[in-house]
Amino acid sequence: MTDRAELGSRALFELLETDVYVNHASLSPPSRPVRDAVAATLGGYASQGMAWYVKEVERRERLRDRLARLIGAPQGSVGLVANTSAGIIDIALGLPWQRGERVLLFDGEFPTNVTPWQQAARRHDLELVWMSADDFRTEREAALARLEAELVRGIRLVAVSAVQFTSGQRMPLEAMGELCRAHGAELFVDAIQAVGIVPLDVAAMGIDYLACGSHKWLMAPEGVGFLYVAPARADALEPYMAGWLSHEDAFAFLTRAPGELRYDRPFRTGALMAEAGTPNTIGAAGLDASLDLIEQIGVAAILEHVQAWHDALEPALVERGFESARMDTPSGRSGILSVRPEDPSQSPAWVQALAARGVACASPDGWIRFSPHWPNALDETPRVLSAIDAILADGGPSQE
Ligand SMILES: Cc1ncc(COP(=O)(O)O)c(C=O)c1O
Numbered sequence: 001m002t003d004r005a006e007l008g009s010r011a012l013f014e015l016l017e018t019d020v021y022v023n024h025a026s027l028s029p030p031s032r033p034v035r036d037a038v039a040a041t042l043g044g045y046a047s048q049g050m051a052w053y054v055k056e057v058e059r060r061e062r063l064r065d066r067l068a069r070l071i072g073a074p075q076g077s078v079g080l081v082a083n084t085s086a087g088i089i090d091i092a093l094g095l096p097w098q099r100g101e102r103v104l105l106f107d108g109e110f111p112t113n114v115t116p117w118q119q120a121a122r123r124h125d126l127e128l129v130w131m132s133a134d135d136f137r138t139e140r141e142a143a144l145a146r147l148e149a150e151l152v153r154g155i156r157l158v159a160v161s162a163v164q165f166t167s168g169q170r171m172p173l174e175a176m177g178e179l180c181r182a183h184g185a186e187l188f189v190d191a192i193q194a195v196g197i198v199p200l201d202v203a204a205m206g207i208d209y210l211a212c213g214s215h216k217w218l219m220a221p222e223g224v225g226f227l228y229v230a231p232a233r234a235d236a237l238e239p240y241m242a243g244w245l246s247h248e249d250a251f252a253f254l255t256r257a258p259g260e261l262r263y264d265r266p267f268r269t270g271a272l273m274a275e276a277g278t279p280n281t282i283g284a285a286g287l288d289a290s291l292d293l294i295e296q297i298g299v300a301a302i303l304e305h306v307q308a309w310h311d312a313l314e315p316a317l318v319e320r321g322f323e324s325a326r327m328d329t330p331s332g333r334s335g336i337l338s339v340r341p342e343d344p345s346q347s348p349a350w351v352q353a354l355a356a357r358g359v360a361c362a363s364p365d366g367w368i369r370f371s372p373h374w375p376n377a378l379d380e381t382p383r384v385l386s387a388i389d390a391i392l393a394d395g396g397p398s399q400e
Pocket residue numbers: 083084085086110112113161163164165190192193212213225
């Protein structure tokens with residue numbers, strides 16, 4: 001029988017001990033179908049060894065297409081990689097840079113989307129240009145105008161996260177993509193805080209490259225992610241990230257008659273070139289099973305449900321003196337609801353005090369971040385508020 005995912009139901013998460021788990025922006029606990037799929041893959045290898053590998057090769061083909069559909073990408077443009085970093089490093093290393101080219105980064109981003117570009121800058125003598133990510137939340141139109149001014153001065157590539165990990169701001173990707181296209185820049189997107197919770201369409205948004213891990217909103221195990229390269233960009237990538245599986249017909253020398261062991265086979269292009277060595281089949285099995293559940297409900301319905309969860313909590317937090325980072329416009333909202341106390345240095349203590357009362361959330365860079373997903377029930381929010389009121393009644397978290 002297929003397991004059914006139901007909005008607001010934790011029936012498939014029977015091992016989860018926390019009363020209110022709202023930390024999917026950090027890591028999702030695996031559901032029963034994900035655990036079963038991982039166990040089945042291990043069981044297949046345990047009973048059949050190498051003979052099982054064929055099944056996993058077929059699964060990878062299906063999985064790539066499935067992920068491509070989820071982000072509006074054409075078949076063949078998505079490759080499976082270990083994590084977001086791996087995908088970003090592949091592009092930062094693989095672009096044919098010219099000395100002095102300018103790369104636009106955003107202050108406030110998760111370091112995954114900064115370090116590889118800094119490394120590329122050191123290696124190729126590139127110039128890094130910085131804008132504040134938070135300006136797009138607090139003064140979006142002015143920030144877009146400043147972005148355009150930088151593009152006019154000449155930018156080779158803009159690297160941005162689809163959703164900011166601190167504030168939960170959904171970046172204006174469509175507008176950014178349009179500006180990039182108009183000024184001849186390429187657009188790279190770190191999508192780990194977006195895929196599985198907010199709709200993304202790489203074609204409509206003019207995204208050239210996208211990297212994403214799966215242990216957050218895709219609710220899969222760690223160590224499996226994917227990379228998208230727009231078909232029009234695929235041929236230009238240098239094969240610096242290539243390994244033995246990056247070649248076409250990579251298995252020929254293992255399965256055919258002698259004479260096939262060669263080192264000059266052409267490389268697969270684009271994201272497929274990034275699949276360089278033996279893959280994480282266990283993680284892929286988990287991701288496949290998790291996608292079954294997400295697809296049953298649909299990303300748009302999940303986002304609506306999560307917004308209702310945020311709606312129920314946010315005004316009460318503001319009433320209690322917390323500052324909310326939530327944007328007024330729905331298109332700027334994501335799975336993350338972040339608030340902070342008057343003194344943001346208290347946020348980690350708040351998160352610890354909430355954990356002691358059965359609420360799992362996080363405190364990235366001074367924000368208290370609530371990140372519910374499809375299994376979170378709307379009746380959890382009164383329990384979060386009771387925990388907060390109890391902490392306030394004790395004189396605040398630092399008094400605990
Ligand atoms: C925006 C963002 N990018 C990337 C990551 C993680 O990168 P990786 O998948 O390489 O560990 C995180 C969180 O861990 C994140 O919030």
